[in-house]
Amino acid sequence: MSSVRWEDMDTAYDATSLVRGKGHFVDDIRLSNMLHMSVMRSPYARGRILGLKGGMSSADFKGKLASVGEGASPSSALSIEPVFATGFVNYVGQPVAAVFADDRYRSTDLLDSIEVDYEPLKPVVTIDDALNSGPIHSGMNSNVLVEATQGKDFPDPNTPIVLEDILENDRVSTNPIEPRGIVTDYHNGVLNVWISTQSVNSIKTGLVESLGMNPDDVRVMQTDTGGAFGSKGGLYPEYVIAAYASMKYGKPVKWIESRREHLASTNPGRGVRGRVKIFAALNGKIAGMKGEVLVDAGAYGTGSGGFSAQYIGFMMTGPYSIENAFVTGRALLTNKVPQGPYRGAGRPEASYFIERMLDLLADELKMDPADVRLLNMSDKPFESPLGMRIDAARPFFETAVNELEYRREAKLTKGVGLSFFVLVPALYTGESARIIVKGGRVSVWLGGNSHGQGHEVFVKKLVNEELGVPEDIVTLYRGDTKMTMVGEGSWGSRSAMVGGAAVVAACRKLKGDVLREFGNYTADNLLSGSYDEFVNDETRRSINSFGANLATVEIGKMGNVKVKKCIAYYDVGRALNRDMVIGQIQGGMAQGIGQTLHEVLSYNEDGQLITSSISDAGVPLAEDLPNFGVKIAENRSILPHGAKGVGESPTIGVPTALIRAIEKARGKRLRKTPVMPEDLME
Amino acid sequence: MEDALQLLSKYGDDAKVMAGGQSLIPLLKLRIASFPYVVNISGLKGLNQIVEKGDYLEIGSLTTISELEENDLVKEKYQALHEAAGLIADPLVRNMGTIGGNVSHGDPSNDIPAVIIALKAKLELAGLRGNRNVDADSFVTDSFTTVLEKGEILKRILIPIPGTNSGGCYIKHKKSAGDFSVAAVAVHLRLEDDERVKSAGIGLTSVAPKPLRAVRGESYLEGKKLTDSTVREAAKIVVSESNPSTDFYGSLEFKKKVLGRITEEAIHLSFERAMVR
Numbered sequence: 001m002s003s004v005r006w007e008d009m010d011t012a013y014d015a016t017s018l019v020r021g022k023g024h025f026v027d028d029i030r031l032s033n034m035l036h037m038s039v040m041r042s043p044y045a046r047g048r049i050l051g052l053k054g055g056m057s058s059a060d061f062k063g064k065l066a067s068v069g070e071g072a073s074p075s076s077a078l079s080i081e082p083v084f085a086t087g088f089v090n091y092v093g094q095p096v097a098a099v100f101a102d103d104r105y106r107s108t109d110l111l112d113s114i115e116v117d118y119e120p121l122k123p124v125v126t127i128d129d130a131l132n133s134g135p136i137h138s139g140m141n142s143n144v145l146v147e148a149t150q151g152k153d154f155p156d157p158n159t160p161i162v163l164e165d166i167l168e169n170d171r172v173s174t175n176p177i178e179p180r181g182i183v184t185d186y187h188n189g190v191l192n193v194w195i196s197t198q199s200v201n202s203i204k205t206g207l208v209e210s211l212g213m214n215p216d217d218v219r220v221m222q223t224d225t226g227g228a229f230g231s232k233g234g235l236y237p238e239y240v241i242a243a244y245a246s247m248k249y250g251k252p253v254k255w256i257e258s259r260r261e262h263l264a265s266t267n268p269g270r271g272v273r274g275r276v277k278i279f280a281a282l283n284g285k286i287a288g289m290k291g292e293v294l295v296d297a298g299a300y301g302t303g304s305g306g307f308s309a310q311y312i313g314f315m316m317t318g319p320y321s322i323e324n325a326f327v328t329g330r331a332l333l334t335n336k337v338p339q340g341p342y343r344g345a346g347r348p349e350a351s352y353f354i355e356r357m358l359d360l361l362a363d364e365l366k367m368d369p370a371d372v373r374l375l376n377m378s379d380k381p382f383e384s385p386l387g388m389r390i391d392a393a394r395p396f397f398e399t400a401v402n403e404l405e406y407r408r409e410a411k412l413t414k415g416v417g418l419s420f421f422v423l424v425p426a427l428y429t430g431e432s433a434r435i436i437v438k439g440g441r442v443s444v445w446l447g448g449n450s451h452g453q454g455h456e457v458f459v460k461k462l463v464n465e466e467l468g469v470p471e472d473i474v475t476l477y478r479g480d481t482k483m484t485m486v487g488e489g490s491w492g493s494r495s496a497m498v499g500g501a502a503v504v505a506a507c508r509k510l511k512g513d514v515l516r517e518f519g520n521y522t523a524d525n526l527l528s529g530s531y532d533e534f535v536n537d538e539t540r541r542s543i544n545s546f547g548a549n550l551a552t553v554e555i556g557k558m559g560n561v562k563v564k565k566c567i568a569y570y571d572v573g574r575a576l577n578r579d580m581v582i583g584q585i586q587g588g589m590a591q592g593i594g595q596t597l598h599e600v601l602s603y604n605e606d607g608q609l610i611t612s613s614i615s616d617a618g619v620p621l622a623e624d625l626p627n628f629g630v631k632i633a634e635n636r637s638i639l640p641h642g643a644k645g646v647g648e649s650p651t652i653g654v655p656t657a658l659i660r661a662i663e664k665a666r667g668k669r670l671r672k673t674p675v676m677p678e679d680l681m682e
Numbered sequence: 683m684e685d686a687l688q689l690l691s692k693y694g695d696d697a698k699v700m701a702g703g704q705s706l707i708p709l710l711k712l713r714i715a716s717f718p719y720v721v722n723i724s725g726l727k728g729l730n731q732i733v734e735k736g737d738y739l740e741i742g743s744l745t746t747i748s749e750l751e752e753n754d755l756v757k758e759k760y761q762a763l764h765e766a767a768g769l770i771a772d773p774l775v776r777n778m779g780t781i782g783g784n785v786s787h788g789d790p791s792n793d794i795p796a797v798i799i800a801l802k803a804k805l806e807l808a809g810l811r812g813n814r815n816v817d818a819d820s821f822v823t824d825s826f827t828t829v830l831e832k833g834e835i836l837k838r839i840l841i842p843i844p845g846t847n848s849g850g851c852y853i854k855h856k857k858s859a860g861d862f863s864v865a866a867v868a869v870h871l872r873l874e875d876d877e878r879v880k881s882a883g884i885g886l887t888s889v890a891p892k893p894l895r896a897v898r899g900e901s902y903l904e905g906k907k908l909t910d911s912t913v914r915e916a917a918k919i920v921v922s923e924s925n926p927s928t929d930f931y932g933s934l935e936f937k938k939k940v941l942g943r944i945t946e947e948a949i950h951l952s953f954e955r956a957m958v959r
Contacts, residue, residue, distance in 0.1 A: 108713070260712070558855055558864075558940055598857070602930065610930055615861060623859050677857070678936035 013456040023224040026181040031252040038107040040097040042089035045123035045335040045607025054114040055097035058084035066209035069202040069234030070491040071304025081300035090299035093264030123335035123607035130332035143333040146306035150313035157287040161280040168672040171271035178226025179257035184246040198233040199489025200479035206235030222479035228451035230341030269342020271296035274353040288324035297331040303338030305331035315350035319393040321378040344651040355656035400548035415665025419656035425645035426492025430538035433502035437531040447487015449479035458576040466507035468523040493645030502537040545644040549653035559677030567629035573644025592654025594620035691833035704779035738840040743782025762850040791862040795893035796885030800868035808837040819895040848872035849955025865941040869948040889924035917945040
């Protein structure tokens with residue numbers, strides 16, 4: 001690997017540089033006198049630290065982790081993760097101490113110089129353990145981190161059909177190709193940070209809070225980011241340690257996560273169980289739904305477990321007009337790495353719970369699953385008793401049934417599954433954008449940072465449309481808190497929507513500037529001058545969208561599932577770039593297949609992580625993937641540029657359609673992802 | 683070879699032999715194992731030949747898995763070996779990994795040991811005090827443990843040239859491409875003129891702490907005419923000889939089920955192949 005100095009880096013996003021091998025990732029940064037950091041991690045799921053010698057540890061730095069980023073939610077002070085384990089360890093992989101050396105081999109060797117004495121304690125590993133054991137953190141009354149209800153409880157409707165089931169999604173590692181990494185350099189009173197992230201602003205806020213620094217003294221810059229899927233939006237102990245170490249030693253510090261560290265210590269997603277009860281008439285009309293959602297939050301409240309417990313419940317009526325609904329959500333503490341957002345972050349779980357029940361209802365009544373679903377939809381907009389607002393669902397899904405050629409497929413194939421869902425993008429607090437026009441070029445920064453989706457494509461297009469300048473003079477630069485003083489992040493299917501809206505708003509401000517100066521707006525007038533506009537555009541309205549998936553499978557004699565067809569029909573609003581939309585959907589469908597067929601983080605009864613490689617973690621391979629079919633509906637949103645969300649749709653829609661297809665092919669009710677071959681072998 | 687043996691004798695347990703490095707390097711990289719000395723034998727000459735000599739096919743221990751997979755003689759007469767080679771990991775690993783390394787590593791999930799057990803091969807071990815031969819089924823004694831003594835290197839694998847009316851195969855069931863197996867089986871059958879089984883060889887991968895020879899399964903088949911029910915019974919016996927454990931690849935019960943199915947399939951296929959010859 002060649003040596004790259006930060007000053008020499010081109011900080012523009014450029015997807016073509018990635019395919020040419022010219023990307024600038026955080027591990028490409030080489031600064032002089034740079035130290036490499038290695039982290040000593042807990043080998044126990046739960047234990048008391050009796051003694052610790054060597055390395056940097058809680059004896060040197062007592063800070064706590066700030067909760068920032070997607071799904072960050074305040075939780076009890078007793079459950080906040082310390083930067084270094086203090087007194088106790090609470091999950092395998094928890095940072096206990098750190099060592100530094102001038103290269104990575106030496107810092108790894110130095111780990112042997114640390115001596116830690118543990119008294120292992122009996123860990124709380126599963127959701128059931130959490131319910132039945134005393135609290136993992138002393139001072140708490142139970143392992144319930146957060147308890148929240150959605151909707152109002154109601155007396156059980158007197159319907160002939162009452163169905164109840166327990167449904168589960170096991171934990172999934174996010175597994176971006178590039179694991180986490182950071183370089184910190186404290187220099188002249190300023191902490192400079194380069195990081196692989198979804199949000200430079202979240203990382204800055206987190207570091208400022210955890211280190212007790214002045215915001216003006218921290219600058220966070222994004223490097224090319226090789227995937228994230230939710231796991232790179234928030235703060236982690238290693239980031240704070242690397243920043244602290246740079247200040248302490250007066251040298252730059254680099255930490256690059258290994259894959260094994262990633263599996264053990266990066267917040268995984270899913271890890272939920274739902275008990276769902278539906279009440280229905282003999283014609284299939286659902287009168288009520290009651291749910292109980294249990295989230296395996298892991299060892300600390302600094303992940304997104306608390307948020308998930310509420311958010312999943314909120315969406316649990318799906319696209320259906322169910323008049324009575326009540327959901328209790330609980331996030332439970334266990335001795336495992338904290339749960340975090342993973343592509344969908346609560347949306348796939350909510351959809352899984354309701355869609356599995358719709359299929360059960362169809363089987364109970366011997367109705368077609370499409371018919372049961374359409375019957376429970378409205379021709380008018382609907383606000384669910386849980387507070388979710390949706391457009392008229394039935395017209396869209398009637399079209400979807402046709403577009404997916406479901407009825408034809410259902411006649412031909414035994415193993416066919418259909419799913420309908422609502423995508424609720426994370427629009428809240430909007431997004432920031434800054435545009436500088438200078439020297440005949442247009443430079444753009446966004447508060448939410450591309451981690452491989454190609455934000456530069458929609459930015460160039462929108463600037464071209466709004467300002468009439470050619471796309472090739474427009475550049476989107478990687479995230480930098482010096483350029484956007486506030487901003488949110490790239491997650492929750494939001495970037496093209498709120499990032500795009502912010503770009504449009506900034507362009508319109510520039511237009512106003514030119515108009516005031518010249519009396520009329522032309523692109524030439526704009527490019528002849530120097531302008532600098534920043535907006536933080538708040539979108540307060542909810543803009544949800546619908547999607548549907550179809551999957552067909554065959555099951556081999558060893559219980560191996562072959563996905564034959566996987567087709568999407570999604571309303572993406574106005575597609576700002578069709579190829580990018582299709583690419584997003586195909587990538588997400590692969591992840592949806594992965595979660596359904598193989599992906600899981602397995603822990604044994606001692607809370608030890610058994611999954612030890614990316615192969616063990618079950619990421620989908622080429623052999624797992626069918627030829628995808630992607631169909632898109634373009635119903636413009638109310639946003640000025642018409643976009644709707646897309647990124648999370650496939651991880652919501654595919655698992656539910658696929659598990660149904662497998663269930664039909666095998667003729668056996670399925671309740672849990674991933675579906676293992678041994679559950680299917682006859 | 684002499685130098686390599688000297689070094690190994692000198693450093694004893696401090697030294698580890700490396701041929702293709704496809705098992706050793708990951709262990710070192712992940713710091714699961716560490717050795718003060720690594721004796722790299724990949725440059726030794728004359729140990730990558732595949733030739734029939736006298737009653738045996740001789741395969742030098744430094745023959746790469748790719749060379750094995752692509753060898754015409756192996757493809758033609760030793761189908762189980764050819765098939766196993768093509769199912770090991772991925773082409774990158776096969777280009778570097780050697781047959782000697784695959785066997786000497788003692789990994790119960792490595793594929794070659796089961797095949798050479800089924801083929802009743804002998805292993806020629808080189809040492810400072812001379813060479814000795816051991817039977818393939820007694821070479822691996824436990825998980826990652828072999829009969830190799832300090833200062834010994836596996837030099838050649840000697841496979842009896844199959845007689846007329848014989849055929850075999852290797853069936854490997856894996857979760858995904860490139861992975862180790864959930865279970866795998868090598869079968870080699872030689873038939874009498876009246877189609878009764880004259881001799882049977884059955885080797886198993888991933889279903890015990892070491893590669894296993896299904897001795898009772900073999901002797902059940904010998905002297906029998908193969909019908910669906912004898913094959914089913916043989917597979918049942920083979921499964922009863924296995925000793926898999928529940929792990930990441932599945933539960934014990936699942937592995938036994940898989941083993942039963944692939945064993946039936948492998949016996950049928952071997953029989954068909956033996957009939958064609």
